[in-house]
Amino acid sequence: MKKLNNTLPNFTQAISQLIAQPSISSSQASWDQSNESVINLLSTWFDSLGFSVNIQAVPSAKGKFNMLAKIGSGHGGLLLAGHSDTVPFDENRWLTDPLKVTDSDNKLFGLGSCDMKGFFAFILQACKQLDFASIKKPLYVLATADEETTMAGARFFSNSQIIKPDVAIIGEPTNLVPVVMHKGHMSHKISIKGQAGHSSKPASGVNAIEIMYQVISELFKLREHLNLSYQNEAFDVQTPTLNLGAIRGGDNANRICGHCELDIDMRSLPGMMDEELIAWLAKALQPIAEKYPGRLTIAELDPSSPSFQQTAESELVRTAEKFSGHHCCAVNYATEAPFIQQLGCQTIVMGPGSIDQAHQPNEFLAHSEIIKTDLLLKKLINHYCF
Template structure:
């Protein structure tokens, strides 16, 4: 007799197992409890499971579950971690599944632990003994921070699927292209002193003013010289997200920090963007030797470009009843694509609920997602 939980129970158990990823050690959590649950369920379904530890992580693991032999087949991928939650802004516990207004609320319902529960539910009704091509499940670590789980899998695995689906929330619309992400910190170190004699110091805020002026020129250059009309925002964006400097009106500011975010189009390498930033600031750096430091805040994410006209895109469009689209946010797709497989991002729920207080997934997605997963698995692994 099967001990697999029903769909609501599997959602409940996954949400009750905190798996927050954070660059700050005090907020970061191991994802091992989620990995253990998934390993138990997929093992019962007949999968061979491995749970390799991810290097350079705080006790993070991937799950690689495989059913069937040989090369090719289908990879269903997703991440086991969540973002931190806003204390006091949730109307219920983030780690308790709450049903209200035909929605399931909880941290990870939409983005995206719930996807694995839906895979398990789809597999219950499939003749797994009849698989002609292998099905692989990747449950990765640290997507919300470094993407080290997906990067390690792409580097180390011997799995060679023909096709891949990454189950991020896309409202069940296939996504074949998205932008990347680069986050940089710029620190200007000046010389503090009494405000009554500015010449005796170096005001870091004034130097940062010059820095921002150059970055605005770079922002304009990016918007005027790079374009992909498939995107709703068809150019690379730059955002100044954080700035801090100084401590008193009557002191010359000795230090000023700026954090910025750049979203490159497919075909733009992160390393090239980093060089652009340095080149645009070179003249100021020469005028104020040793005062300007540019660093990467956290590992960036490459952009992703699949093929809107590929056989796989056309199959998924037909089975989902939705036309393939592009999005502005980043996923693990560029690393999964390194396996040589045709890759799409497609999953239940809306990205509008991701990273929000009271995250939820609408129950209207449950049956269509399960049916679509069955069709995709049958198409690739059984037919």
């Protein structure tokens, strides 16, 4: 079943080739790119190893693609999943070329080295060392699109329900610690429509900044209510969060501000529903909306990502803890895990590298991760597929 192919790259070559293919996803059109070149590269590699490869265009994201590679037959098996895109970068803050791997100080520097193109290079190397002739359950490799923005790839794949693995591991950077819980994420734009006018006659206009000041006051009250009412000790930030991320309004000191916008995000604890948070937000701002009819609107910025929780008593968690040598934990950031979990499989997040490096200039993957990750992946594949 396994095809011998001596032309496949080694680990350093593979991660270098992946990083050299730009695949930025961004809500700003000037930054946003297709991930097709990364998907085609991965497809070529896994096809050479004897995997059947299926590339699907993501309907809600133009120029974006998912790849599912499969080897073995039957039911269940193991899904190794990750995203093929990266965040934008500020080249002036990088000490090296972000699209070229630089090997320095026992680290591999490059955009996506840990978040998370490196994970696919690890999967490739592990698979090169395995003899799939005796495989008993299927091994799947999933590369998704647009995780860094809308998670459109994972949403589409989850809705397709084309596979039913027993277990799934998403290789986000966790220092190989099994993550079994994370917060949800939603973002909204609050807009105030005022009435512009000359600043010398305040009564002739409606100042949108002044109304937004009242909005912010109510948001602080809502945040305090959430902090007092909801806690989960598994997280280092034990409460839901509400962040005021960006504000825009006005154009000149001597004009009454005619329009003001505030972008916020909220991160929910497991067990909290998106509908609850939206209802609380609307209720908090209702008095202002009634005071200024037709001037306040709330709109979703990006589709929300639900919170995630995998029971710590599951077989996958016990196995991951045993093989990795780490106890499971919870994290504050969001991943594709809740969408993959909808396939009906036990799901964890566990991968090489540190989340502290993700989305940062001079992102790197430490050499010390290479042998540990290779051994861990081979143990997991053997355990669930052979």
